Amino acid sequence: MNDENxxxxxxxxxxxxxxxxxxxxxxxxxxxxxxxxxxxxxxARCVDVADVIAAVNFGRESGLMxxxxxxxxxxxxxxxxxxxxxxxLSLMKGVxxxxxxxxxxxGAGCTTGDVDHATHxxxxxxxxxxxxxxxxxxxxxxxxHGYLSRQYGLASDNLLEADVVLADGTFVTAAKTDNxxxxxxxxxxxxxxxxxxxxxxxxxxxxxxxxGPIFWELKDAATIMRWYRDFQAxxxxxxxxxxxxxxxxxxxxxxxxxxxxxxxxLLISHNGAAADAEKAVNSVRAALPKPIIDFAGLIPYxxxxxxxxxxxxxxxxxxWKGDFVQMLPDAAIDAxxxxxxxxxxxxxxxxLYPIDGAVHRMSEEESSWxxxxxxxxxVIAGVGSDPAQAPALKKWAKDYWEAVHPFDLxxxxxxxxxxxxxxxxxxxxxxxxxxxxxxxxxKYDPGNLxxxxxxxxxxx
Numbered sequence: 001m002n003d004e005n006x007x008x009x010x011x012x013x014x015x016x017x018x019x020x021x022x023x024x025x026x027x028x029x030x031x032x033x034x035x036x037x038x039x040x041x042x043x044a045r046c047v048d049v050a051d052v053i054a055a056v057n058f059g060r061e062s063g064l065m066x067x068x069x070x071x072x073x074x075x076x077x078x079x080x081x082x083x084x085x086x087x088x089l090s091l092m093k094g095v096x097x098x099x100x101x102x103x104x105x106x107g108a109g110c111t112t113g114d115v116d117h118a119t120h121x122x123x124x125x126x127x128x129x130x131x132x133x134x135x136x137x138x139x140x141x142x143x144x145h146g147y148l149s150r151q152y153g154l155a156s157d158n159l160l161e162a163d164v165v166l167a168d169g170t171f172v173t174a175a176k177t178d179n180x181x182x183x184x185x186x187x188x189x190x191x192x193x194x195x196x197x198x199x200x201x202x203x204x205x206x207x208x209x210x211x212g213p214i215f216w217e218l219k220d221a222a223t224i225m226r227w228y229r230d231f232q233a234x235x236x237x238x239x240x241x242x243x244x245x246x247x248x249x250x251x252x253x254x255x256x257x258x259x260x261x262x263x264x265x266l267l268i269s270h271n272g273a274a275a276d277a278e279k280a281v282n283s284v285r286a287a288l289p290k291p292i293i294d295f296a297g298l299i300p301y302x303x304x305x306x307x308x309x310x311x312x313x314x315x316x317x318x319x320w321k322g323d324f325v326q327m328l329p330d331a332a333i334d335a336x337x338x339x340x341x342x343x344x345x346x347x348x349x350x351x352l353y354p355i356d357g358a359v360h361r362m363s364e365e366e367s368s369w370x371x372x373x374x375x376x377x378x379v380i381a382g383v384g385s386d387p388a389q390a391p392a393l394k395k396w397a398k399d400y401w402e403a404v405h406p407f408d409l410x411x412x413x414x415x416x417x418x419x420x421x422x423x424x425x426x427x428x429x430x431x432x433x434x435x436x437x438x439x440x441x442x443k444y445d446p447g448n449l450x451x452x453x454x455x456x457x458x459x460x
Contacts, residue, residue: 001062015047036077067452071135125206132306142414147269150357156187164194167449188369210277211269212296221264245340246349321401322416323408324374332407339400345384
């Protein structure tokens with residue numbers, strides 16, 4: 001790598017190449033997780049596939065570590081790399097909805113909110129996550145679960161095809177009819193196999209849902225969690241409820257008398273007929289103690305998707321721990337409540353997200369996502385705004401995880417893992433699929449060029 005090659009690379013790009021002396025460098029390199037700071041040599045802000053091909057070739061030929069950034073939401077900071085090259089896809093936006101076919105073509109830089117805005121006009125949605133600022137690429141490639149997953153599966157289950165730039169700079173499409181093994185790997189295997197430049201998804205009916213949060217004080221948490229455990233086993237697919245242990249935020253629209261209270265929350269989304277949905281949610285209300293706050297009602301799906309955006313802006317301190325959870329025995333519930341009582345900040349939380357229903361019905365042969373027999377995906381998130389609080393956030397999340405992990409499965413949703421998990425956790429996460437993923441890695445990225453991620457090393 002020399003000045004001439006760098007100049008040629010910059011001239012080959014339609015988008016800007018941001019180096020350390022660029023006026024925008026410090027702003028562009030910022031990460032969603034303010035606990036992590038990295039200083040890449042270059043950030044290639046790609047605007048089309050030709051830019052991506054040029055960036056992959058330059059990074060490989062220059063011997064640089066390469067990080068891929070889509071929407072930039074990765075908690076572990078894998079969207080950047082010290083002293084390397086960031087291939088930034090965030091300018092590659094664009095959503096095309098085909099309502100008759102119920103398919104959606106999505107650029108790699110889109111957030112889930114970008115896609116929700118486009119699909120909502122047609123009464124459609126893709127089962128993404130629960131924060132609309134999340135990038136589509138990172139969410140999908142590691143699975144992607146949210147309010148519609150029990151009804152329609154994971155985001156990756158609804159991935160029909162993907163355009164990919166491989167490590168050698170070639171461009172391929174992964175679909176059931178072409179490079180089907182690569183499509184299998186992209187459906188849960190992360191960014192290990194190439195740079196995905198666009199996605200084609202299957203979309204589903206979703207417009208107005210009966211949804212929102214219902215809060216109880218922490219003293220009622222054991223009752224709520226035991227009810228939730230039993231409810232989940234027989235809930236209809238269209239009735240999605242995730243459970244959280246957290247704190248009432250000190251601000252509007254929450255009643256001031258409840259600010260700062262530790263709570264158990266059920267976040268509800270019923271994507272059925274309005275009358276049926278209200279009846280179903282009312283049956284939940286009747287079965288449980290009187291809540292302190294009840295915001296559940298008819299709501300546009302897009303509003304529900306953006307409900308947490310204001311609580312979690314870019315730049316907060318984050319430390320995540322996750323697990324797949326199959327059962328929730330009384331002893332586990334007791335451990336959860338004990339740890340939740342020690343929550344270190346108002347925005348720190350534990351959530352249990354359902355991953356049953358349609359997720360269980362997806363054939364294992366069609367997707368590298370493992371743990372199709374898990375009931376929930378758990379996340380413990382230590383979150384705060386003060387960098388000085390980072391050690392306390394980490395300690396709380398780790399202590400909480402150590403207390404409840406004996407009741408959980410060994411693997412976890414990769415997007416809920418930091419960069420300190422180790423290969424043993426990846427093996428547990430992918431189970432029997434791990435060996436096949438290593439073979440796939442050897443085929444498509446034998447030199448492990450794409451390794452700034454939860455890395456699956458090529459087979460020997």
